[in-house]
Amino acid sequence: xxxxxxxxxxxxxxxxxxxxxxxxxxxxxxxxxxxxxxxxxxxxxxxxxxxxxxxxxxxxxxxxxxxxxxxxxxxxxxxxxxxxxxxxxxxxxxxxxxxxxxxxxxxxxxxxxxxxxxxxxxxxxxxxxxxxxxxxxxxxxxxxxxxxxxxxxxxxxxxxxxxxxxxxxxxxxxxxxxxxxxxxxxxxxxxxxxxxxxxxxxxxxxxxxxxxxxxxxxxxxxxxxxxxxxxxxxxxxxxxxxxxxxxxxxxxxxxxxxxxxxxxxxxxxxxxxxxxxxxxxxxxxxxxxxxxxxxxxxxxxxxxxxxxxxxxxxxxxxxxxxx
Ligand code: DGY
Numbered sequence: 001x002x003x004x005x006x007x008x009x010x011x012x013x014x015x016x017x018x019x020x021x022x023x024x025x026x027x028x029x030x031x032x033x034x035x036x037x038x039x040x041x042x043x044x045x046x047x048x049x050x051x052x053x054x055x056x057x058x059x060x061x062x063x064x065x066x067x068x069x070x071x072x073x074x075x076x077x078x079x080x081x082x083x084x085x086x087x088x089x090x091x092x093x094x095x096x097x098x099x100x101x102x103x104x105x106x107x108x109x110x111x112x113x114x115x116x117x118x119x120x121x122x123x124x125x126x127x128x129x130x131x132x133x134x135x136x137x138x139x140x141x142x143x144x145x146x147x148x149x150x151x152x153x154x155x156x157x158x159x160x161x162x163x164x165x166x167x168x169x170x171x172x173x174x175x176x177x178x179x180x181x182x183x184x185x186x187x188x189x190x191x192x193x194x195x196x197x198x199x200x201x202x203x204x205x206x207x208x209x210x211x212x213x214x215x216x217x218x219x220x221x222x223x224x225x226x227x228x229x230x231x232x233x234x235x236x237x238x239x240x241x242x243x244x245x246x247x248x249x250x251x252x253x254x255x256x257x258x259x260x261x262x263x264x265x266x267x268x269x270x271x272x273x274x275x276x277x278x279x280x281x282x283x284x285x286x287x288x289x290x291x292x293x294x295x296x297x298x299x300x301x302x303x304x305x306x307x308x309x310x311x312x313x314x315x316x317x318x319x320x321x322x323x
Contacts, residue, residue: 005050073311075304082213097307102299103291108163114262120144153204156211213240226252241267
């Protein structure tokens with residue numbers, strides 16, 4: 001039996017990324033790129049593993065911690081870690097690492113792209129040209145809503161929120177934010193304004209959800225919240241699907257309580273192709289690609305590998321959740 005540590009990676013990663021891990025550890029990997037590792041295999045592999053490199057689609061709970069007798073670290077390929085029971089991981093003495101910072105700008109770019117897409121009806125317009133339904137130029141044909149000089153309300157003013165605020169300011173938007181703790185330094189540096197959650201949703205033309213999914217934020221966007229929004233306003237979610245009661249969002253869209261939605265995340269992913277969201281012209285749906293640029297995903301994968309290496313070598317990791 002090998003005396004090297006064993007690392008299991010739950011999705012196929014490029015060889016050049018994991019090469020370094022192979023110099024000091026045995027590395028096993030689920031070889032499919034587009035399919036999550038089946039639970040039984042994950043459990044089997046966890047029994048032998050000193051480290052797991054996981055995806056946000058892997059549910060990491062007590063069953064995994066119990067199976068992982070030697071398990072020291074779980075490195076999740078995401079900044080969010082709501083797929084992992086952190087409290088229990090800590091109880092079992094397992095370090096959980098994630099990938100903050102490296103994805104900040106890329107995710108903010110995507111959030112702002114969704115704003116442009118819904119406001120200016122870009123997805124609808126593309127479809128229309130492709131399907132040959134573009135008959136002529138006319139004064140109000142595909143007329144959308146401006147972005148510049150409108151009010152954006154950012155819910156969750158972490159690093160991605162700040163990066164999004166900078167993009168919005170570049171478009172001359174008025175920037176409001178809501179956060180658990182007021183951030184005076186950010187207000188001063190960027191010229192953004194704090195609002196209570198009800199005030200923010202009432203005043204904004206674009207409400208953008210960036211808050212992590214926690215017990216506190218689960219289901220925070222309810223029908224009452226959508227009812228408070230302007231009828232001309234758009235809702236954008238690049239955080240996690242479960243912060244929204246999707247039924248309530250659907251109702252708000254159907255009843256014209258809000259003008260439209262840009263969604264990169266859903267309660268169930270992948271979303272059912274028959275889901276009513278996908279039939280609505282005023283909904284832009286993306287397949288959870290907030291951080292999906294080659295540069296950023298490469299940096300995230302490298303950061304996961306580095307965190308694993310540092311922990312297995314008894315050194316301080318770069319980004320640990322449960323210190
Ligand atoms: C994250 O890092 O949490 C993102 O959702 C992944 O794209």
